[in-house]
Amino acid sequence: MSNQNFTGSKSLLRSLEHEGVEVIFGVPGGAILPAYDPLLDSPIRHVLARHEQGAGHMAEGYAMATGRVGVTWATSGPGATNLITPLQNAMMDSTPLVAITGQVASTAIGSDAFQEAYTTGLAMHCTKHAYLVKDADDIPDIVHEAFHLAATGRPGPVLIDIPKDVLNQETSWRKPTLAGLPGYRPTYEGHPKQIKAAFEMIEAAERPVLYVGGGVIAAGASEELLKFAEQMNIPVTTTLMARGAFPDNHPLALGMPGMHGVYAATTAIQRCDTLIAVGARFDDRVTGKVSAFAPEAKIVHVDVDPAEIGKIHKPDVPVVGDAKAVLESLNERARKLRSEKAAPERRYWFGLIGGWKKNKPLHYDQLEEGPVKVQHFIERLHALTKGNAIVTAGVGQHQMWASQFWGFSRPRSWINSGGLGTMGFALPAAVGAKAAHPDETVIALDGDGCFQMTCQEMITAAVEDIPVKIVVFNNGGFGMVKQWQNLFYGGRLSASEMPIEVPDYPALAEAMGCVGLRVTHPSDVDVAIEKALSIDDRPVLIEVVVDPEEMCFPMVPAGGSNDDVITGPEDLP
Amino acid sequence: MKHTISVVVEDKPGVLARVSAMFSNRGFNIHSLAVGPTHIEGRSRITLVCDAPELEQLQKQLHKLVNVIKVHEFDSSTAVVSEVMLARVACDPGSRGAANDTGALFGARVVDLSEDSITFEVAGDPDLLQAFIDHMTPFGIVDLVKSGRIAMKKQSNMRPAAVSGMSR
Numbered sequence A: 001m002s003n004q005n006f007t008g009s010k011s012l013l014r015s016l017e018h019e020g021v022e023v024i025f026g027v028p029g030g031a032i033l034p035a036y037d038p039l040l041d042s043p044i045r046h047v048l049a050r051h052e053q054g055a056g057h058m059a060e061g062y063a064m065a066t067g068r069v070g071v072t073w074a075t076s077g078p079g080a081t082n083l084i085t086p087l088q089n090a091m092m093d094s095t096p097l098v099a100i101t102g103q104v105a106s107t108a109i110g111s112d113a114f115q116e117a118y119t120t121g122l123a124m125h126c127t128k129h130a131y132l133v134k135d136a137d138d139i140p141d142i143v144h145e146a147f148h149l150a151a152t153g154r155p156g157p158v159l160i161d162i163p164k165d166v167l168n169q170e171t172s173w174r175k176p177t178l179a180g181l182p183g184y185r186p187t188y189e190g191h192p193k194q195i196k197a198a199f200e201m202i203e204a205a206e207r208p209v210l211y212v213g214g215g216v217i218a219a220g221a222s223e224e225l226l227k228f229a230e231q232m233n234i235p236v237t238t239t240l241m242a243r244g245a246f247p248d249n250h251p252l253a254l255g256m257p258g259m260h261g262v263y264a265a266t267t268a269i270q271r272c273d274t275l276i277a278v279g280a281r282f283d284d285r286v287t288g289k290v291s292a293f294a295p296e297a298k299i300v301h302v303d304v305d306p307a308e309i310g311k312i313h314k315p316d317v318p319v320v321g322d323a324k325a326v327l328e329s330l331n332e333r334a335r336k337l338r339s340e341k342a343a344p345e346r347r348y349w350f351g352l353i354g355g356w357k358k359n360k361p362l363h364y365d366q367l368e369e370g371p372v373k374v375q376h377f378i379e380r381l382h383a384l385t386k387g388n389a390i391v392t393a394g395v396g397q398h399q400m401w402a403s404q405f406w407g408f409s410r411p412r413s414w415i416n417s418g419g420l421g422t423m424g425f426a427l428p429a430a431v432g433a434k435a436a437h438p439d440e441t442v443i444a445l446d447g448d449g450c451f452q453m454t455c456q457e458m459i460t461a462a463v464e465d466i467p468v469k470i471v472v473f474n475n476g477g478f479g480m481v482k483q484w485q486n487l488f489y490g491g492r493l494s495a496s497e498m499p500i501e502v503p504d505y506p507a508l509a510e511a512m513g514c515v516g517l518r519v520t521h522p523s524d525v526d527v528a529i530e531k532a533l534s535i536d537d538r539p540v541l542i543e544v545v546v547d548p549e550e551m552c553f554p555m556v557p558a559g560g561s562n563d564d565v566i567t568g569p570e571d572l573p
Numbered sequence B: 001m002k003h004t005i006s007v008v009v010e011d012k013p014g015v016l017a018r019v020s021a022m023f024s025n026r027g028f029n030i031h032s033l034a035v036g037p038t039h040i041e042g043r044s045r046i047t048l049v050c051d052a053p054e055l056e057q058l059q060k061q062l063h064k065l066v067n068v069i070k071v072h073e074f075d076s077s078t079a080v081v082s083e084v085m086l087a088r089v090a091c092d093p094g095s096r097g098a099a100n101d102t103g104a105l106f107g108a109r110v111v112d113l114s115e116d117s118i119t120f121e122v123a124g125d126p127d128l129l130q131a132f133i134d135h136m137t138p139f140g141i142v143d144l145v146k147s148g149r150i151a152m153k154k155q156s157n158m159r160p161a162a163v164s165g166m167s168r
């Protein structure tokens, strides 16, 4: 490869710089090597992950924390296949991502060459779009299109697969255009007729509730949501993907609905007469048994993706549009039409809701002598950080407790794997978020099971100077799996327990260049948190040895009706 | 319920794979598929006959594919629908004449002939092809291949005239 000539790889770097990329999370290898050379001369930072899955989740964490497109790259074959999980994760949670993979030389494609995989084919179902670049002259336009596709409409991952000879091909760079997307026209503004119909339905409602999904965060519509909810005096539920879209300490906030949702939130949806879904997709973890979901409600469904509307549940008023634009239009109508009137009081409705909140709050018992409860630790961490942190989570009980007990006050401060439920997401996502916001406290709230899937990214955090905090809630195994086995398999625990002493988490952290702390008793909690918060030149891990028997409630068993919430062990037969 | 759908796509690598993969991913069944270029350079048309209980959802999912430009469902009363079929019919010298006469009624062309079979090419409305099959079955159909249905919106209200005076 000649360094004098302007090559496909130089064009690639130039294109990434043109898109404003600050950081690429990646791992090198043969087919992507040509791109690593001009990277040395580029202002773009490279974070060397210890596994491509980690690199992908880092890019997701970066994107979720900022709203900008996250960028990851990897080599062909195994590098590319290792990226599949993050791609599908980003697909499910509508995270804007551009993944670039090296490919074997064009002439070798289809020959089962060393480290060949049919990457665009593998990515077909887990990307918004995937490109195979055949001519280096196309790189500027393809990269530009990819960033445009990733970030606009319903955001998502886009893959660019580039054969090695194309990376080495002599080419030139020119300013890219978007001429090449004749079939791609996302709708942002809601249709005025639909906005009018939606507003009339909401105006006529006596027991309305907002069902807010991740689309509100993707659209940056929190302010419009707050205005709308206050103007119309409508209580707000926020799904797992929408935590932080509406401040939890607001009197209208009900918290998360669904399988492990807050009773008042789940029940408000069940008893409402008008459900206003904004940027939400009627996921089964929210709806439970669909035929029993919100049985008394007329439904307004706002979504930027027309395919989400009517996919699970036919709305009475569909509105295709971006959450921000549509809420703005609704606010404007409200301002015009309701200027004289005070917001509706809804005394009866808030009376009901108040009763549910009071009688069925989230609860747990923290005994003074221990064991430590995850819920308690999270509440203490929230208190000691004043909630001023970005938190990420793995998948399982700890994730649900984090969503329930961390009081969110702003969007993009909660980063988790909602749709795919990917164990191992928390730590790399935290690394990505911290790379984006070095001045913020970023905390991975992880389970022992999840942590073991990507724990080597502690090395990345330490070596790349990305001092995240990591909390590993060690309950000796897969708490959520154990909970299902206890509830639905007669307590026959199968492959859900792991020794609580192995590995030695603080020692593992120290071995990987981080500080390791351990909490075993409630009296250690505050001390450890304060210590961890005082260290900011190295990543810190706190292992919290917690109650292995604790179950996560409320719970609606999978496929059950949301009318049948088990609020605690006292409800079990 | 069967639907005939036209999908105009950019002629880019992998488009057909994406379209058909979306069908299997979302659980829609494809009965027939015909692909070819349109009169506009860089655009191809995929004509599909499929089972889709949720046609609207199917159309929306097609539209989500970046290279899909237009999706249109044909209504059989306002579209010309056509398909080409090759059928090899068993016959001996004794029955050959009868088979040939039957084929002629459908405007079928003989494209191959052997000691014990005649091969016909028939084109036209799917109902015509079905009638051809029904009438040839007594002779014994040895092999059969269909091109996949294609369609075009009609500009008039003419009924599609079948060849040899056989209307639907």
Ligand SMILES: Cc1ncc(C[n+]2csc(CCOP(=O)(O)OP(=O)(O)O)c2C)c(N)n1
Pocket (backbone or CB within 6 Å): A394, A395, A396, A397, A398, A399, A421, A422, A423, A446, A447, A448, A449, A450, A451, A473, A475, A477, A478, A479, A480, A481
């Ligand atoms: C990659 C992956 N494999 C398997 C699962 C299934 N699964 C869901 S939760 C869970 C247990 C998680 O254990 P841990 O991280 O310790 O969390 P806890 O429930 O104990 O808080 C498992 C195995 C998954 N979600 N993701």
Ligand SMILES: [Mg+2]
Pocket (backbone or CB within 6 Å): A447, A448, A449, A473, A474, A475, A476, A477, A478, A479
């Ligand atoms: Mg665990």
